[in-house]
Structures are given as C-alpha cells and as structure tokens.
Amino acid sequence: MRHFAAFLLREQPRIAEAIDALTAKLPGYVRPAAVYALSTGGKRLRPALTVLCARSLGYSENDVYRLGATVELFHVATLLHDDILDNANTRRAHPATHCKFGVPRTLLSADAMVAHAFRTLSETNDPRFMRCLTSAVIGTADGEIMEIEAQGSTSGGLAAYTTIIEGKTACLLRAACELGALCAGAAASDLTAISDYGRNLGMAFQIADDALDFSLENTTGKPEGGDLRESKFTPPIAYYVESLSPEKRRSFLARFASRSFSDTEIRTLVKEIRDGGFQERTLRLADAYLDAASLSLRSLTAPPDKHAEKAREALAEAVAFVRDRTA
C-alpha cells in the first residue's frame, strides 16, 4: 500500500485547495455549513481517484483537481441530505451539520454545493463531463430511494442489495474515475476500463462498509449494528438469516420487517453475526469485486510513461486499501 497511502497523503493539500476554491464561491449565508460539512469528512477518496485516473493515462495538468472537487462537493451534499432524512445526530463522531446549522440552512447549503459543482463542470465546455456527473446524481438518488423503499424487506434478497449499492455508492466512485479518464482524453476502451474499475471498487467499498457495521474494530464513530436497527438487508444479515433454522428465521424476519429489535437484541445479534463468520463471508464477496477492479486496470491499453506507471500501481493498491479499511 506504499504508493496509494503516499499518494493520498501527498495530494491532500492540492485537493483541499480545489475544494476551498469551489466553496469560496458559495453564498456567505450557507458557506459556514458547507465548510463544516466538508471539514468533518474523510480522506477525499473520490477526488483522489479522479486525479489518479487522469494521471494513470498520462495527464499531467492540474485542472483535474477542480473536477475531483466537484465530486466531493456532490458527495458531501448527499451526506447532508442523508443525515436530515435519517434524523442523524452525528456524522463521524461530530455533530451532524443540520444539528449545528439547522435544517433550512443545511438544505440550502447542499443545494448550493450541487449547483456549483454542476456549474464548474459546465464551464469545461465538454458535455461529457456534465453527462458523467448527472448520470451519477440520478443513480445515487435512485439508489437511495430504492434503499428507503426496501427497508424491512428481504424479498429482493442480495440481488436487490446489489442494485441499491450500485446506485447509492458505486455510481459516484465510477463517475469520479471517469471524470479523470475523460480529462485525460482516454480512448473508448480505456474509458470503459477505468469506468469498470471505479464501479467495482465502489461496490467493494460499500460491501466492506456493510461488513464493518458489525465490527469490533468499527472506528467510523457509528454505533454497531446500525443496519439491523434500520432494517437494511446487507450481506452479513443475509448470510446470518440463511444460517437460521426455519423457526428462528421466521421470527427474525418478522422482527426485521417491523423494525422492532430492542437494544439488547441488537447487541446479541451483532455478536452472533460477528462470531458466525458472516463478516468474513461478506469480505469474500467484496473480494470478487476487487478482483474485477484489478482486472479492469490491467486491461488499460495506453502505454504508460514512468508517472502513469506509478499512478496505476497506486490504483492497484487502492484495491487493498478498500479491502483493509476499518473506518
């Protein structure tokens, strides 16, 4: 993981600078909420992927940071919406933005972030950038809508789960990668390869996240077993249900459907799922997607120079990064 970790670290200041430049354009009334929301979150995986995908195809200009920043702004705007919809009080162990700034200001802030992300892309004069993000926006909205619709239901099984996470998570990681490839003027086959890489990495990212929900090592700041609490049918839960006797299964599914587990039951279930090896089985599902991501990467046809070679190594290591993350 040397290259990817080093890359993430090295690029943080330039990514932060591009995000700050975009945020500076927001109206004063909503800017503090946006700055706060952007400051509490993460490792900037999405813009890093945009930059890395462009570099992997030999692109050396710095306007690619601005593209990556648009993806991060959209991503954080969706988190703001999610937290409002879920009535969440915290995000990554910090007070949720709407708890600090109120719902109206947070909503308007998210609107402004999305609008400015779109404007930045429309300024490129290349409609493919806009199409890329609008598709991701629609996919993300569709995925979130399906997820809410499916709460408590297990009838769609893991097929429904796959469709949901393809929308809510993989879509935007794919778009982050595609924007980089488009920026580098990728040939059609390389664009497809990068797009597949991003999609598969995104699927694995979400699946690993859903395994993490039952983990003792869960350092995301979220309480364990959140998906049980919210009756979201994820792989560890699906595998657990499979392992139950018909009697126990019926009783579990009824409680799951009515969202009526007590805190004590949740704690017991989390332990059973952890001890039953269902997280490991979930990570093997993630591995299948990560293998596909690695394969896509190896199918790139543009001959790499030394810098592009390094970027491809880092992208290959991003796979391990997703596999092994604990937060």
Place this chain on the structure above:
Amino acid sequence: MRHFAAFLLREQPRIAEAIDALTAKLPGYVRPAAVYALSTGGKRLRPALTVLCARSLGYSENDVYRLGATVELFHVATLLHDDILDNANTRRAHPATHCKFGVPRTLLSADAMVAHAFRTLSETNDPRFMRCLTSAVIGTADGEIMEIEAQGSTSGGLAAYTTIIEGKTACLLRAACELGALCAGAAASDLTAISDYGRNLGMAFQIADDALDFSLENTTGKPEGGDLRESKFTPPIAYYVESLSPEKRRSFLARFASRSFSDTEIRTLVKEIRDGGFQERTLRLADAYLDAASLSLRSLTAPPDKHAEKAREALAEAVAFVRDRTA
C-alpha cells in the same frame, strides 16, 4: 391578450406531454409526489416562454417542449424545497406535497426532478443549455438564501429586494427564455434581447406578486399579508414605511424586525397598505420592468416570418398578462 392567452391554452397539452415524459423517468417511489406537485401548479408560464421564444426566432421543431419541461421540473422542485423550509401546509389551496407524502419522499422527489432535468439538458450535447440552467439554479439558490438572511431587516431597502428577486424569480424566467433562443440558434444580439426580455418579465412578475399579497382580489389561495407575517421587505411595505411619521415608523420597524405582529395587526396593516395606494405604486414599479421587456423584444434583429411574427405578438402580450394577473 388574444394571442398569449390563446397560445397558453393551445400549448398546454404538448407542454403537459413533455412534462409527463420527463416525470415517467423518475423512480416509482418518488414519482407520485412529483406528479402531485406538478399537477397542483399553475399555467406552465416558464415552458410556454421557452417554446414562444424559440418560435419567435423562427424555430419550428418540437424538441423545444422537452427543454421547457426541464425548467418546469426545476421550478416545481424549488417550490417543494420552499414549502419544506417555510413549514407551509398548503400550496395553491391544496395540501403541500410534504404534508401528503412526507418530508423524506418529497426531498428525494425534488432531488430526482432536478437530476433528471439536468440529464435531459446534458443529452443535447450543447454545453450552453447546461450552463444556462446551472446559472439559473445558482441564481435561484442565492436569491432564496439572501431572502432568508434578510428577513426582518429593512436596512438594504429596495436595492436588497431587487437583488433578491432577480435571483429567486427573474433568473429562472430568463433561463426559460434563453433556452428557447439557444434552441433556435439565435444570433448573439438576439440572445441578449431574449435574455433581457425574460429577466425584466421575471422582475415584473415577482413585483406584481408582491403587490398581490395585499389584494382583495388575491386568488392565489395564500392568506393576505403573508410577507408582513414573514417580515419580507417588499415594495408595498417599503412605500408604507416611507409614509409613516418618524414615531410610527420606529415602532413598525421594531415589530417587523422581531416578527411579532398579531393577526389583528396584520389585518389592519393590510388594509392600510391597500387603502394607501401602495399597491398601485408597486405596480408602477413593475411597469418600468415591463416597458423594458417590451423594448428588448422590439430590438430583435432576425427577420420574422408569419409564425415568428405571431410568437412575438404573443410575447408582447405576455407583458400585459403579467401586469394584470390576479393569481
């Protein structure tokens, strides 16, 4: 008003068809909320302007309806946000969408409407369409944000009011007109003329709306004096304040700033503003913008054929339509 009223009437089915085609693409979970929100609202002024502006420059194809529909979807999405932010229970005498479908579904519905509007424009492959709507989206968000920020304040006077309504209302009417002109392949000077027409029409539209807020003939379904209740500083209120003695003015401004008028006081104030002729003075302000709109229209340089001539007459009559509306 023969031409404009006839045009609005004649075009309703084709505009409705284009809106339905766009709405059909929304995910099933949020579609009913979108259909409901779209069904309770209005005369489709914005898409009608898009079509009419294209026709006024000799464009005869029907793909312009799709462009108009994107503006309407965005417009209705902003109304959904407004009603959530304002905690409104009704919209045009019907229950507000979030009261019928809940806040989460309504928010997701608005997100999906905006995303699909953007996608439709991005499919044109001409970045100018996207830039046009994204500018309007940013302008609208900025205007709404400034309006909330300014509530209770009178320090910016009518200059602040002008900036606010240019964002929250005129921006999107201008974009509706511009999309039509872009679709018709307008020359630069005609594009500017159409853009100015839309902006001025939009300014007048909002100013007339703010006069209507004190009207006995107010048939919008909104209670009279809403702007006093919400401490929004509009022209009728500004003119009323000007007319007061220093003593009375101080007392009014203190109550306005603290949003503490009782229902009885509101009723008295509405009557005083109505009887004081401040609505008429407000409509004269609207007239100044309507004159500018008419002037812009006359500066079009593309020689019109018979159909374009009729469309220009209808646009000229839209000015009177805005002036005389009561709902």
